[in-house]
Amino acid sequence: MERYYKIIGFDAKRIVRNFTGLGNYSRTLVNGLAEIVPQDTQLRLYAPDKGNERLREQVRERENVKFVYPEGHRMKLSRDLWRVHGIVDDLKRDGVSLYHGLTGELPMGIRKSGIKAVVTIHDLIFMRHPEYYNWIDTKIYGWKFRQTCREADRIIAISECTKRDIIELGGVDAEKIDVIYQSCGTEFKARESEKKLQQVHSDYLLPERYIVSVGTIEERKNILLAVKAMQLLPEEISLVVVGRPTPYTDKVKKYVAEHALEKRVKFLHGVPFADLPSIYQMAEACVYPSRYEGFGLPIIEAIQSGLPVVSCTGSCLEEAGGRYSLYVSPDDVQGMADAIQQVLVGAEGREERIEKSQQYVTRFEGNDVAQQVLDIYKKLI
Secondary structure, three states, X not given: OOOOOOEEEEEOHHHHHOOOHHHXXXXXXXXXXXXXXXOOOEEEEEOOOOOOHHXXXXXXXXXXXXXXXXXXOOOHHHHHHXXXXXXXXXXXXXXXXXXXXXXXXXXXXXXXXXXXXXXXXXXXHHHHOHHHOOHHHHHHHXXXXXXXXXXXXXXXXXXXXXXXXXXHHHOOOHXXXXXOOOOEOOHHHOOOOHHHHHHHHHHOOOOOOEEEEEOOEOHHHOHHHHHHHXXXXXXXXXXXXXXXXXXXXXXXXXXXXXXXXXXXXXXXXXXXXXXXXXHXXXXXXXXXXXXXXXXXXXXXXXXXXXXXEEEEOOOOHHHHHOOOOXXXXXXXXXXXXXXXXXXOXXXXXXXXXXXXXXXXXXXXXXXXXXXXXXXXXXXXX
């Protein structure tokens, strides 16, 4: 009879607090595992507090899935310290035999406790680009990363790029690391109805011809490169930027105003997920000029939507977009403009580029992450 873990614990902080990337990864994985683990295997989700109810409810509590919160820790600092160290006593009390840090962290002392430990590391941006962080934060994150690598029995990297970074920056043996890509849904492959497209076009007052960029508007994601490139593109082409604003947004908008680009650069914040496929599908191309990513999910969404992609060199983005997308240096304005010209409607080879890119990204679709993760758990029995 096959051996398996009776109780598996998870770091659920991001499950109850994060609306995007790390939260989505964590919720999707736990829901997937709940469907395929043996019937009497318990999944315990250890969160410092109940967080956001709407997020928490995206993971359905059932007979074998339960949230666990610290007892007697009323102060935030106390709860945070519990997650870093005190949680190990609770894991031992609850009979947890394997613990998975879903977002790059493991508690101190878990290896010594005898509990098997797996961690997913998404990126090491704070080490590759410390200029985007407070000095003290980079020191704390760096210490946590090295400590987590020591505590872990297995490390999951979400891309080959992240694996290389872990080896180089953490001195970790390659044999200890497994690459499991994030699962990508296929929602963006389905063509929206003409009625839906017209409604979204009208609701957001979208331009007739535009390229689109999706992602938090922060310095690392470098949208200013695409904005500057607009000055070198035909007047009838606009840029639609979809994402959560940060203080960097003001810098970008200031540049837009100073160069009279207000009519050609449109910012959309708080766009519901249900409207995103339509915004992609009505665009001519996607630009994703980020300086560094752990994976680059919007590239795959855009390709699934039937768009050619222009992105930047320097991290994992070539891995996400494949050889038929175009890549330029993150500081090359002329290169960005030239690449966009090559993918606009009517450009030679555009349809082949789209078709080959769509074939490439099928490797990320239906990617059964839960089963691959479960296979790693089994290695540790």
